[in-house]
Amino acid sequence: MTTAKRIGILGGGQLARMLVIEGFKIGLEMHVMSRHSTDPAAQVTRYWHEGDVSNLSQLAEFFKKVDIVTIESEFMDENTLSQATRATGTAVEPHPQLLSQLSDRLTQKQWLVDNKIPTAPFVAVRNAEDVRDFFKGHPGGIVLKKRRFGYDGYGTFIIRSSRDFDQWIAENGQKAADFIAEEFIPFKRELAVQFAVNGRGEVLRYPVVEWKAQNSRCLWVKGPARGGSGTKLLLHLEKALKRGVFHGVIAFEIFEIGAGKTHSKHWFINEVAPRVHNSGHYTIEATPTNQFQAHLRAILNLPLPKTPKLWSPGFAMWNLLGTSSDVSDDFLPEVQIHWYGKTEVRPGRKMGHITALGASGDAALKKLKKAIKGF
Ligand SMILES: Nc1ncnc2c1ncn2[C@@H]1O[C@H](COP(=O)(O)OP(=O)(O)OP(=O)(O)O)[C@@H](O)[C@H]1O
Ligand SMILES: [Mg+2]
Known part of the structure; x- marks a missing residue:
């Protein structure tokens, strides 16, 4: 085993909980920073630290207590994480810049394209007109996805008829730029x-x-x-x-x-x-x-x-x-x-x-x- 034994996890959900349990099994000291002592991961470690992952000073305090920090969610603020690393010398893995790139559905798609990885055709959306044009070009259907903070289908809208389209525009047309539009794929x-x-x-x-x-x-x-x-x-x-x-x-x-x-x-x-x-x-x-x-x-x-x-x-x-x-x-x-x-x-x-x-x-x-x- 290396000298780095104290692992800090940002967030206290079930992914953090399973990281903690499995980390202890291989001899690591598993620290968790989350809001509540009742959080799923807080319950399974004595090294729980109360804090808000978006608060720089609380984050830096936590970084000082561990050798390396990791995450259970990609939706973290890149600048805050980098500042905490600069202040304490404790690295975050995966690298915050890459996390940030992959947590935005538009830059994630660009990462796929840059790496020549096949993915459904898509466009960046500036306004409702862009969505209309994309739908016209893909009469089989399109899917609108919120660029950030979507999960478990929250933030995913499948448009297969003009009625779906009108409803989406009425509800989301004003904030269309928060989305990407992608071709509907009739997958098997x-x-x-x-x-x-x-x-x-x-x-x-x-x-x-x-x-x-x-x-x-x-x-x-x-x-x-x-x-x-x-x-x-x-x-x-x-x-x-x-x-x-x-x-x-x-x-x-x-x-x-x-x-x-x-x-x-x-x-x-x-x-x-x-x-x-x-x-x-x-x-x-x-x-x-x-x-x-x-x-x-x-x-x-x-x-x-x-x-x-x-x-x-x-x-x-x-x-x-x-x-x-x-x-x-x-x-x-x-x-x-x-x-x-x-x-x-x-x-x-x-x-x-x-x-x-x-x-x-x-x-x-x-x-x-x-x-x-x-x-
Ligand atoms: N282009 C598409 N064509 C057809 N169905 C799609 C398309 N994109 C998404 N879906 C359906 O919607 C589901 C949710 O979409 P996606 O995984 O992109 O978003 P998510 O809400 O971020 O989900 P997750 O919880 O996995 O992060 C997919 O698993 C798939 O069933
Ligand atoms: Mg998904």
Whole structure:
């Protein structure tokens, strides 16, 4: 292990919680800065620091107490983070400039284009007229996406008719410049893949998974996805990451499009998440080096395996959305439960998840479907 052992995480949600739990397992001291002592990650460490991640002086105090800082959300202010680093000498990984670039859907798209990574055609939008023109040019439909702070489908609007268009203009026309417009892609499946990248030029690639959304929120993940390995795009992504300066876990959401449709590309990258990702939670049970430990190893510049071994041929994960249960009710012999410790249940809120292993992704998913009847 290196000398850097004290890791600081900005934010206290479930991603931070799982980073903390997995970090302690590999001998790290896991610090969290968040607003409330009841936050999911605050509950699982004695090194919790109350603070607001947008407040420079509180941030700098936190930076002084740790060796390296990382994030659970890409929506951080680049300048504030850089100032805190200058004041304390504590680095943030992934690099704040790259986080900022990837947290804006327009500059993220430009990053994809610059790296020759296939993605749905898009335009920057200045006003409602630009949206009208783009819709005229794409009568099959367009999708408007808020440039910043969109998540779980909040900030994503699918326009497939002039009625949808009129409604969107009435509600958002004034702030059209906050959006990008993208062509609607009639995808066959939604896939995802995570990579961990360290500063030694090593890239760990997890298997491609298939996932399903319900009301724009991930409901389940299964894998490895059929036909999801060895594609040129994966090698291309790996090369782009090797060339770049990103360190940590990065996830890509993918649209698989049917052969012979309007586009010649088989896969489009829909979205880049420069952090650990919901589509990779299964790695806790299914691999020896899960995405949370891989992220911590990557930012500490420790060696990474090239491909993770899988403990079973198939795996699946199901998000527990808007539901809670007493632990005593949860006797489920073939699934692993993760509750996030959220006190308030809201419809659709990610409260926890369950994972199962099996002979295939489908077999594992079947176990989960049976188990969720109990929730
Ligand atoms: N161009 C498109 N064509 C068809 N469907 C789309 C398109 N873009 C997005 N969608 C659908 O909307 C969902 C949400 O879009 P996207 O992932 O871009 O935004 P998000 O709200 O930021 O989601 P996340 O929570 O993953 O960050 C996608 O998973 C997909 O199902
Ligand atoms: Mg998404």
